[in-house]
Amino acid sequence: MRPFYEQQFYNNRPKAKGGEDYLADFVNDFTSWHDACLREAATVMPGGDYMTACSALDRREFRRIVRAGVGGYLRKNGEWPDFFRPRSFGAMNILHSILMPLETGRIPADKLKAGSYIPAKYRNRCRPAEVFRQWGPGERLSFAGLPGGKYYLKSNHASAQVMKIQLPCDTATLEAAQAAVDGWLATDYGRHSSQWWYGFIERRAFLEEDLNSGTEEPLTDFRFHIINGRMSVLQMDVGLGTEDRHNPVYDSNLNYMPHDFLRKNLREEPLPQNTELARDIAVEIGRQFQYCRVDLYLRGDEVFLGELTFLPNAGRRHVRSPELDEMLCADWSPMPRFVRLEEVAARQAA
Structure with a gap:
């Protein structure tokens, strides 16, 4: 991986010194560095089975997610994410979010598919919460026939989209839940960060068991x-x-x-x-x-x-302890990997 030599230029221009004025230039330099590192990447994966932000998005959208991730970090932390000498767990997460490969057709951030990643040897010891109903965009909620009790209404493609539901419920509660779900499923979550994978999740709302029900012991x-x-x-x-x-x-x-x-x-x-x-x-x-x-x-x-x-808090919340931040950064050894997909390699060679 080539070092991002331009980094020092931007490090001398943090947010307090008009850093946001250089955001477009940073994206230009970053994408040039990205393309060069991608051509030299030692890790190669089959393009038909995997996708990255670079392969799945057109060039304009790719630049947009880079700008959203880097710009959000700059505005929150007052400094650029350092891709030359890693100093921040958040910065490493931003870079990883842009580079990470995902299986085509199966997005692990989809809450309805997370259970499929539990290894077979642990499926008798670990499971996701039970899902009782699902709804897609434009569908009307119905809780008819479900046993009374506490449930959670959630979306599968976002964070913090959750509502506690006590059944049976009155009409006002049902309408409030419907309004919440309509808003959730209309939200392009991740658009304002570098969490590009959310755009590939088929949006669903679902009703899930309350894991706290029936027990006095807190989770x-x-x-x-x-x-x-x-x-x-x-x-x-x-x-x-x-x-x-x-x-x-x-x-x-x-x-x-x-x-x-x-x-x-x-x-x-x-x-x-x-x-x-x-x-x-x-x-x-x-x-x-x-x-x-x-x-x-x-x-x-x-x-x-x-x-x-894959990008907690959109990569914008800093680790409060310098010792812990240093330890986390060291675990990347030393940076997130560039992954070159075979179909991308073939296209570039042509």
């Missing part, structure tokens, strides 16, 4: 960050919806680390007995990609797969 919310086939950090989400929300973090051996990650780390929290199993499942799922955040929930002896995420 344990784990987010495993898997880089190059190994667990880099376990981010535990504690106290969601409360003032005490925080993210204790643990290393690959499940040792507590007193560092702040994307949120404050207030204290060590006890890990449940199936944490090692959850880690092993997350690694098996995550090693199918160069980087993946694997979200798992624990409820007693049960392990549930939530979703697979």
Whole structure:
């Protein structure tokens, strides 16, 4: 991989010094660097089976997602993502989002397909939440015939599109749910970031079981960050919806680390007995990609797969601990890989 030599020019022009005025020039330089590195890429994959942003999008759309990813990072952090000497986990995620290959026809960020990535040997120990109904764009919601209780209404192609539903519900609740779903399915999620893969997901709304129902024991919310086939950090989400929300973090051996990650780390929290199993499942799922955040929930002896995420917080939230950021960057060894698809190679040779 060639170094991105132009980086120093932009590093001297952060947002506070009019950096956004150079965004178009950065995109020009980045795409030239991208094309040169792609021609030299050591990793080659079959183009009929895989796609990248470069292969799946036309040139204009490719430049747009580069601009959205880099520009969003610049505006949020006040500096350019450094692609010369990696200094930021967020910057590495931005670059990976632009380069990552995905199977054609199966997008792992699709919440309705995430379960297919659970390895066969773990399918008796891990499953996604049960889905009771699905709806496409323009379809009317109906909860008729479903047992009473708590459910979650979600979309499969976005983040934070979720609504809690208590059945049976009144007409006003049904109409509010319909309005929410119509808005979700009309949203081109990822358009304003470099999360280009969301545009290839067939949009659906679905009704999912509430994993908290029928148990007094709260779910344990784990987010495993898997880089190059190994667990880099376990981010535990504690106290969601409360003032005490925080993210204790643990290393690959499940040792507590007193560092702040994307949120404050207030204290060590006890890990449940199936944490090692959850880690092993997350690694098996995550090693199918160069980087993946694997979200798992624990409820007693049960392990549930939530979703697979490839650009948490659109790559814009910085790691609060410099020590932890340095450790995460080192796990990329040292940068995300360029992947050349065979059909792209043939087209360039012609």
